[in-house]
Structure formats: structure tokens, C-alpha cells
Amino acid sequence: MNPTAPLTTKTNPLLADKPLVIAGPCSAETEAQVLDTCQRLAATGRVNMLRAGIWKPRTKPGLFEGIGTKGLPWLVRARELTGLPVAVEVATAKHVEDCLAFDVDVLWLGARTTVNPFSVQEVAAALRGVDRPVLIKNPLNPDVELWTGAVERLRQVGTGPLGLIHRGFSSYGQTEFRNAPMWHLPIEMKRRFPELPILCDPSHIAGRRELLHGIAQQAADLDFDGLMIEAHQDPDAAWSDAAQQVTPERLAELLAGIVWRRETTDQPDYLSALAQLRERINHLDDEILQLISKRMGVAEQIGRYKKDNSITILQPGRWQEIVDRGVRKGAKLGLSEGFIHRFLDAIHLESIQHQDRVMNE
Template sequence: MKRGCTDLEVAGVAARIEALGLRPSVSRGEERTVVGVIGDDRLADAGTLEALPGVSGCVRVLAPYKLASRDSHPSRTVVTIGEGEGAVRVGADAVAVIAGPCAVESWAQLEAVARAAKAAGARLLRGGAFKPRTSPYAFQGLGEEGLRLLARARGETGLPVVTEVMTAEMVPLVEEHADALQVGARNMQNFDLLRACGKARKPVLLKRGLSATLEELLMAAEYVLAGGNARVILCERGIRTYEKATRNTLDLSAVPALKELSHLPVMVDPSHGTGKRSLVTPMALAAVAAGADGLLVEVHPDPAHALSDGPQSLTPDGLVDLMARVRAVAAAVGRSA
């Protein structure tokens, strides 16, 4: 749209798009407004749309991920997790740190980690109530009881809660207790789940699959966006390569690459990305330097006896050290934490 276009002109363009049997998506940036045309582009004639009042021009979005593309949404998206004073803006100038145990094991364990995360300066609390595990014999989480414990921890600390949802049927239950829904790497292309998240009222943290390209990650995000949920956060958590020295290969080039391709916020999970406690802080610092909007860090009061992912979990003291270093690096690149 032209600079200074009116709301009436934008509405007129949207109405014309709907009359063509397509769906409009209005994106308002600081300098300009863009109206995306979603659907079969053979139904739309660029010349007809360009003739409408207030239209500056039409640009074909070549990327298959129309809604996730920066071409259709030039300004960056900021996703708010939580409500009230404790709400956290992901994608703004501050680096948001999500800390907590891989799996919720008990109230004593979760309370200790939640209070440690709050004291260290983390802004959000993570914890798995439902755990997809490689082995069917490994701890699978506390289920609905874990969700109730997470909600209780939020009530006592004020930290908004992020937790994984595994099936489409689970979405209403998880969003009842959590402030953001996490779609794990193994579910990145669970299209029924993505469609359900598109109808959810809560933000979605979408992790990159074990062997997924960036385009595949953005196409997965497109499913959620196309369902009507515009609050999507992308997460790089390591991909599977030939390297055996680390659990995964943490692809930090994905951070600036995704920011060129998409307007969505990008977070990094150095815990799953490396699988080694000693590597979590160095890679977290590198992620912040690369432009990550946030970090997911696993913390446990007694990693040696953790029921899930103990080798990659920081202790509460380790989290304090990480947060101090993250603040220093963030300040060096013009951000805060």
C-alpha cells in the first residue's frame, strides 16, 4: 500500500481479495502496510489490484511460505508470551531466556528450578509434562499432573510457562495450563498438530526437525500461520549430521539465514543442540552474538539423577553464570537480556 493509505483503502483491498475467493492478510509495519493475497494466485490479476485506491504496487512472493516470508511482512514480528506484568516480548530488543528442566519430575524439583530461574534472571519457565523419548522404556513425563505443577510454578514465580504438546487432541488441554505451546523437533511435520496449533489461542514455539531444511521449517510454520495463529517463534535446536562429538550439530548459521528469509522471531536451544553441559554456555553466547531472539536452556537441581537429559542440564549455579555472560554479549551487540 502507499505510505499514508487510509484504513478504508486497506479494507477495500481486503474486500476485493475476498471477492476473488482468496484470503487477505494485512501486515502493518512502521513505514508501510502490506496486504498479502493467500490462495491460488491464478485467481488474482495484479493489474486489477494495482488499480485499487491506495495500492502502490503488487509483488509476487516467490517463496512457498507466503505468510512466513519477509516479502509479505517486511517488519519483524514480536510475539508476546504471558499476560500482565510478567508478559515477555520475544523478538524485541531483549534476549528472552527460557529455563527449566527437560522433564517435570516432582513439585520439589520444579519449584527449586523455577525459583532458581527467576533469581538468575530467566524470563520464562520450561518443563516437559509429556516427553517423546527415543526409548519406550524411558521416562515419559507426568502428563496432566505435570501441567498442573507447571501452572502452580507460574503462580508462585510469575514466570510464563512453555511446554510441549504432542498431538492435535492435546492442544486444548495444554493451552489451558501453559502460556505457549512447544512443537518438538520430532513433531515439526506433524501436520494435524500444526493445524491444531493454528487454531490455538496461545503462541507456538516451533522447533526445527532433526534433518529439516530451513524451507521445511518455514513451511511447517506456514501451517500454523495459515490456520490463523500469527504468534509463531522458530527454534534452532541442532540437526543430525555425521559428527559424533556432540549430540547434534547446532546450526547457528540458521539464525541470520532465517532472519533474512522470515519476519518471525528465532530462538536457539544449545542444550539439545550440543548434549553436553560444558558446551551449553559457549554455544548460547554464540547464538546471542549471531542474533538469536532467545535461548532455551535446561536446568536441573541434581543433573546426575535427572530422569531426562541430565548430561546437558545446567545446575542453578551454572544458570547464574550463563545469564551473566549472556548479558555481556547481548550488550556488546546492542541488546539486553
């Protein structure tokens, strides 16, 4: 990553040279903590923008819920000392008003806000006609329509430039990550809104600092435009999310190890080879679709036999047999178990729909 020149409030901070890196503590705790962390981040030369949580939506009462509005002057002072713009999460109209009063450069909606259309609309109404960049994190649950709806609500009121933040999705049970990446969902948002920059928040996906680099590199490989990542002067002593934060110096080392690749090149050999390989993929996709269509035809025949003999569509034992067989076969072919489950689930649902139509003809 190349160091970028400090931005000012007169420029659009979302249009910084790629990658855009927003960093700072999960929570603003004290003025000394904010200023020390932010100055050390600026000194690395690898951060474009500073962040700190002023208001913290917490799962349970009694946890640290942020220092509140009195922390905003600390960020203003950090901006004065470093020359870097500052970003703050907002969840209510009052948050927006307070941030505008202190001329906060960039606002963002957190996952717990994006999940609630009423909250998004309240923030949007407070931003009507205000030329201020706004970033929108994905909702807690894996729902692209909610994420899309938040973008549309903010566009309707005419704010400044918009951007997206992928911070992972809540999922049931214990997993490797704090929030499941579900990379296909931010990829779908990139397809729907190719003009919007999209950042990755490795801190909230990982939940543990040792996983940050791998997630950040995957985001870079998927052509994300940058990162929002948490750094603290003394991570283990942080008042919130201590396990996922790193020191500014460790963050600089992490960022130095990330390879940011180009989306394309004009090299003739590359373009020619890629075109041939993509054509092969097109042909293979056509064959796959033809085979799936034939499989659905067989499923419809089975549906007719079930209908004639008053047999239910769903056969759990047979379905489990298909899954077990698919996982074993997929492993031999180099396909992950997770992919096999997702693929077969989609096939199974489509088969059920075909059989249901036959049953109810």
C-alpha cells in the first residue's frame, strides 16, 4: 500500500486513492486515548481516515455504551493534529445533528441500524439535503434487500456520496468467525451498485486479531476498495471488543503485508488467455444448466409416481442419503463441504417446487 496524502474536509474522503483505510479505536474512551491512538495511526502513513465509536449499541444493558457527544471534540482535535478526516457511527437523528454540529467528515450506519428500516429512515430524514458522505454497513442478518433498502432510502433524501461496508453476518452456533463473511452477499451488492465503493470491516468479521490479515487479504483479492479496521493504543485494556483490536504499529505491519491487485490490465497475452478461459466457463455453465434441467425432469417423474400413490414429497431419509453421497463425492473432486451443502440445498428446493407443481396439477 502506498501512503496517501492527508485529506481535508474540502475533498470527498470516499474518493481517496485505493485502498481507503479507516482506522481507530472501537470506542472513544478518554481524550488521551483517542489522541494518542489517532496520532500513532497517522504516523504510520497508511491510514486515510480516523474512526472512533461515540455511541455503542450493545446487546445487553450494563455494558459500555459509548462516551457520548462529549467525545466528538476529541475527534475534532485528532483531525486538527493529524490532518486526517474523521468518521463516526450514527443511529438516530440526534446523533446526526451532533455530528454535523462538530463537522464530522463521514458518517456511517451500523449493522444494528441498517437492519431496522425505521431507524434508517430517521437517519435519512436528518440527512435530507446534507452533502455529507455516508457509509452503510450490512444488516446483522444476511438480507441483501435490507441492505439495498438502506441505500435507496439515503439516495431518496439526497445526501452526499454513499459507500458500503461489509462487516459479516450473525449466524447461529459457534463458527471460526465472530460474524460469518458470506462473501457472496457483498459481491451481490457490488453487482447491484457498481458505482459505490465498498469497504471490508475485518475486525467485526474476525472477532480475533489473529484472523484480521487473512480476511483483509481476501477482501483485497475480491476488489474491495479498502478497509475499516479497529486499532487501540492498548488493545487488551480496551473498554469494548478488546480481542479484535490491534495497536497502530501492528496495524501498519498488517497493512504492509496485504497485496492490493488491479481489476484488469491491457496486456494482450493476459486478455487473450482470459477470454479463452471465460469462453470455456460459459460452455461448462451451459452444460451444467442442461444437466440440472434434465434432473428436474426426472424429479417431476418421481412427483407423478408419488402423486399416484399418495406419497409425500419430502423424504428425509432419501435427502440425507443424497447429501452424504454428495459430500463424499465432492471431497474426492476437490469441492468444499460447505459448497456441496449450499449447492444441494438449492437443487433440493427447486426439485420440491417442481414436484409440488405436479402434485397440484
